Amino acid sequence: MPRSKKSLEANKVSFKGSFASLKFVPRFFKEIRKVNPLLFYANVLARTINAILPVVILIVGKLIIDEVVLQIAAEEKDLDRLWLLVAAEFGLAILSDLMSRAISLTDGLLGDQYSIDTSVRIIKKTSELNLDQLEDSEFYDKLERARQQTTGRVGLMSNILTQAEDLVVIFTLLAGVVAFEPWLIILLVVSVVPTIINEIKFSGTSYSLARSWTQERRELDYLRYVGASDVTAKEVKLFGLSDYLANRFKNLSDTYYLMSKKLAKQRAGWGSVFNVIGTGAYYGAYLLIVFRTVAGIFTLGDLTFLSGSFNRLRSKLQGFFTRFTAITESALYLQDYFEFLDLKYSDETSEEKLPLPKKIKKGFEFKNVGFKYPKSEAWVVRNINFELKAGEKLAFVGENGAGKTTLIKLLLRFYEPTEGEILLDDIPVKEYNQSQYQQYFGVIFQDFVKFELTLRENIAMGEIEEIGNQNRIDSAAQKSLANEVISDMPRGYDQQLGKRFKQGKDLSGGQWQKIAIARAYMKDAEVLILDEPTSALDARAETEAFDRFIKLTEGKTAVIISHRFSTVRIADRIMVLKNGAVLEIGTHQELMQNDMLYAELFNLQAQGYQ
Numbered sequence: 049m050p051r052s053k054k055s056l057e058a059n060k061v062s063f064k065g066s067f068a069s070l071k072f073v074p075r076f077f078k079e080i081r082k083v084n085p086l087l088f089y090a091n092v093l094a095r096t097i098n099a100i101l102p103v104v105i106l107i108v109g110k111l112i113i114d115e116v117v118l119q120i121a122a123e124e125k126d127l128d129r130l131w132l133l134v135a136a137e138f139g140l141a142i143l144s145d146l147m148s149r150a151i152s153l154t155d156g157l158l159g160d161q162y163s164i165d166t167s168v169r170i171i172k173k174t175s176e177l178n179l180d181q182l183e184d185s186e187f188y189d190k191l192e193r194a195r196q197q198t199t200g201r202v203g204l205m206s207n208i209l210t211q212a213e214d215l216v217v218i219f220t221l222l223a224g225v226v227a228f229e230p231w232l233i234i235l236l237v238v239s240v241v242p243t244i245i246n247e248i249k250f251s252g253t254s255y256s257l258a259r260s261w262t263q264e265r266r267e268l269d270y271l272r273y274v275g276a277s278d279v280t281a282k283e284v285k286l287f288g289l290s291d292y293l294a295n296r297f298k299n300l301s302d303t304y305y306l307m308s309k310k311l312a313k314q315r316a317g318w319g320s321v322f323n324v325i326g327t328g329a330y331y332g333a334y335l336l337i338v339f340r341t342v343a344g345i346f347t348l349g350d351l352t353f354l355s356g357s358f359n360r361l362r363s364k365l366q367g368f369f370t371r372f373t374a375i376t377e378s379a380l381y382l383q384d385y386f387e388f389l390d391l392k393y394s395d396e397t398s399e400e401k402l403p404l405p406k407k408i409k410k411g412f413e414f415k416n417v418g419f420k421y422p423k424s425e426a427w428v429v430r431n432i433n434f435e436l437k438a439g440e441k442l443a444f445v446g447e448n449g450a451g452k453t454t455l456i457k458l459l460l461r462f463y464e465p466t467e468g469e470i471l472l473d474d475i476p477v478k479e480y481n482q483s484q485y486q487q488y489f490g491v492i493f494q495d496f497v498k499f500e501l502t503l504r505e506n507i508a509m510g511e512i513e514e515i516g517n518q519n520r521i522d523s524a525a526q527k528s529l530a531n532e533v534i535s536d537m538p539r540g541y542d543q544q545l546g547k548r549f550k551q552g553k554d555l556s557g558g559q560w561q562k563i564a565i566a567r568a569y570m571k572d573a574e575v576l577i578l579d580e581p582t583s584a585l586d587a588r589a590e591t592e593a594f595d596r597f598i599k600l601t602e603g604k605t606a607v608i609i610s611h612r613f614s615t616v617r618i619a620d621r622i623m624v625l626k627n628g629a630v631l632e633i634g635t636h637q638e639l640m641q642n643d644m645l646y647a648e649l650f651n652l653q654a655q656g657y658q
């Protein structure tokens with residue numbers, strides 16, 4: 049676990065590594081510009097004007113003081129030029145304020161638009177990826193970092209633009225200072241070098257710390273959720289778990305707090321030591337300017353201009369380097385984000401694919417299929433051979449963990465078999481385009497999603513393009529018996545479901561299930577898969593749901609997983625799985641005559657009902 053110093057070292061990103069992350073900055077800006085070109089160029093323009101203003105303001109300030117000194121000495125006072133200069137300085141101050149406001153306005157608007165854009169892209173990209181990628185914890189961490197840094201990316205944008213702006217300020221001020229007193233440059237270097245050293249020393253460390261803690265942060269989020277959520281509240285209360293969860297949360301957070309506190313203290317400590325050196329150099333420069341003014345080499349105006357310029361230069365340069373560290377740190381997150389967006393899913397990379405047959409002619413065939421989950425050594429299923437014929441209703445039965453859902457995931461091509469192959473009408477399913485292939489199926493999983501959206505949306509999710517097709521939604525609801533749920537809802541189809549939102553209504557397990565089944569009917573799928581779809585229905589509703597299912601899906605191919613044998617027996621054929629292998633397959637009668645596991649389990653359940 050990366051809670052030790054050792055793992056922090058392992059995750060440490062070098063200063064060079066931080067530099068390398070800057071290569072993502074051009075792409076980042078291209079994307080921002082694409083989001084809203086007008087706002088982007090307005091921002092750049094305002095920043096350019098704002099960058100030139102400081103030196104102009106200082107020069108006008110110097111001219112004002114020189115003019116004042118001149119007028120004090122003059123016998124006949126002529127204040128016209130002075131008024132003009134003061135008016136110019138006033139105008140410049142107003143312009144500077146306007147530009148700053150324009151910058152923060154455009155920064156904010158661009159930032160908002162960009163963060164909407166990135167969130168949308170992350171959602172879309174996630175849907176393109178394979179299940180094995182999504183279930184991989186390393187990948188999940190990457191996704192987490194890509195997602196978390198949405199606000200960080202907005203800060204990065206304004207930091208980089210400010211950096212460019214400050215670079216212009218620094219060069220214009222430098223030009224002014226060099227024109228008067230080139231020696232000051234050496235003192236300037238001495239005054240900022242300590243800051244640079246400090247930044248290099250700590251660069252990357254805080255990012256490394258945050259990065260090495262991605263897993264733990266996930267754990268913290270989870271503990272926070274488990275400890276304070278309506279879903280877990282019943283068990284947490286009943287088992288008195290809140291102290292245990294709170295302590296576990298606190299212990300883990302404290303470890304992180306202590307590590308980051310140590311880092312922050314070191315940074316602050318060294319920062320103050322280096323600052324003393326820097327401030328010393330600044331006052332050295334100040335003395336030099338004062339002496340030259342007393343000696344009559346500089347005018348009073350030069351004195352104000354130089355000391356003002358020098359002071360600004362120092363703070364701008366310091367800011368430049370501090371910001372540089374912040375930029376490289378955030379750019380490392382940018383790397384996570386772009387790497388995530390660039391992830392390929394296997395089907396994308398493969399060559400031309402075959403068009404899918406409009407109608408399934410023969411059916412599916414599993415040939416010697418074996419499968420191990422990624423990063424696992426154990427065979428979950430092996431030597432699987434069976435046919436799912438076109439139009440057939442096949443049921444899978446078997447004990448928990450026998451591999452039933454895994455076979456469904458393989459059939460749906462969420463995973464590729466480790467050995468053997470799956471054929472559709474004698475052609476390996478790999479030959480077909482994956483997403484088109486998946487469109488063939490209407491599936492209700494055991495752990496189907498309870499979308500906390502409206503009832504209508506929950507059903508229409510089966511074929512979202514048809515959300516406006518009321519007839520289709522009505523028909524799906526009738527087939528699945530969800531119409532009974534709808535008539536109980538005060539707002540009918542527009543009823544918000546779940547407890548998360550205002551006026552939301554939570555449903556019973558069985559009611560949710562009826563809605564989920566409606567979702568499967570919504571799609572005019574070639575193959576229907578119901579993975580324990582009726583476990584929460586009462587006995588009467590279950591029988592009714594299955595009778596309907598068989599009638600309504602006449603001619604369609606279907607796979608049903610169920611632990612209830614009364615349901616299973618109405619399937620055309622039943623496949624019994626044990627420890628990842630096919631134990632027996634046949635009709636209910638055949639399996640009863642076989643007198644093996646199926647007959648044993650069937651009789652066991654039948655006795656229970658007597």
Ligand SMILES: Nc1ncnc2c1ncn2[C@@H]1O[C@H](COP(=O)(O)OP(=O)(O)OP(=O)(O)O)[C@@H](O)[C@H]1O
Nearest residue numbers: 183421424428446447448449450451452453454455
């Ligand atoms: N994503 C995964 N990664 C690794 N192993 C997994 C994964 N999903 C399931 N398994 C393992 O594969 C085996 C078969 O699981 P599967 O879900 O296919 O069983 P099942 O027959 O559907 O069980 P149940 O009746 O309990 O739903 C189990 O031992 C399980 O631990």
